[in-house]
Amino acid sequence: MEHTPPAGWYADPTMPGTMRYWDGAAWTQHVSPAPGASAVAVAPPAPRTGAGAAGKVLLALGIVIGSLMLLGLIAAVAIPIFLNQQHKAExxxxxxxxxxxxxxxxxxxxxxxxxxxxxxxxxxxxxxxxxxxxxxxxxxxxxxxxxxxxxxxxxxxxxxxxxxxxxxxxxxxxxxxxxxxxxxxxxxxx
Known part of the structure; x- marks a missing residue:
């Protein structure tokens, strides 16, 4: 049996110095500055949603697209230089x-x-x-x-x-x- 903390304001594990509301099942979008001197109970980390595999795919896709753009930029610079040198040689x-x-x-x-x-x-x-x-x-x-x-x-x-x-x-x-x-x-x- 899994124990979940009751609904309430807890230290936001993703943004230090802020509080986020835990509704008893999930984190909400509601945030507030953390009080300066009060001790705060640490809430459980946000549950993983399985976005890790999708993130890896997006990262790989970004690397491939970035590499292709870099190659295109190099070609856009190198080809005119080569053609100009060929013209000078002729x-x-x-x-x-x-x-x-x-x-x-x-x-x-x-x-x-x-x-x-x-x-x-x-x-x-x-x-x-x-x-x-x-x-x-x-x-x-x-x-x-x-x-x-x-x-x-x-x-x-x-x-x-x-x-x-x-x-x-x-x-x-x-x-x-x-x-x-x-x-x-x-x-x-x-």
Whole structure:
């Protein structure tokens, strides 16, 4: 036989310094500040309702949802950073490729200052063929996604440009070096 205390005000086991009314069977919602100096009988603890298993399920669900949200946040930050770095790498490859083309054209003018601008075309494998007055040629490898845009000028000044994989135009100007642009041809794609 279980002994339960009679109805009355008892120290609240969940909130120190307060009193809660025990109706003889269960705790009620009625609370009151505990008297400062009076001795208070301790009431039995509130009965367990079996919410422990449900609480564990909610805790596990909260951890899973929180983890998924954290992964989503990491992806939201990391993916744009990765894509920006990839774009920068593609642009750097295009800049290096146009500089190499500029050097190849300048080499032809050093060999024969009276020559015209060499013929340029991009082969099916992506390499650019530089043909000097039909006498000799040089092949300049292009990175994937970099395409020849065009060239203009002659031995006193020339400009050649390529397009990066992202579509940005990079030019080599004999007077100013490598920069963003399309040698004044068409729309500036930068």
């Amino acid at each position: 642009d750097a490859q295009a800049q290096a490729a146009v500089a190499e083309l500029g050097v190849a054209i300048a080499t032809g003018f050093v060999e024969d200052p009276a020559s015209d601008l060499p013929q340029l075309w991009q082969d099916t494998d992506g390499a650019v063929i530089v043909l000097y007055d039909g006498n000799w040629s040089e092949t300049v490898a292009m990175p994937d996604g970099v395409t020849l845009g065009g060239a203009s000028g002659g031995s006193t000044g020339f400009c050649v440009f390529v397009l990066s994989a992202s579509g940005t135009g990079y030019q080599y100007n004999a007077n100013s070096g490598v920069g963003v642009g399309t040698c004044g041809q068409g729309e500036d794609l930068s």
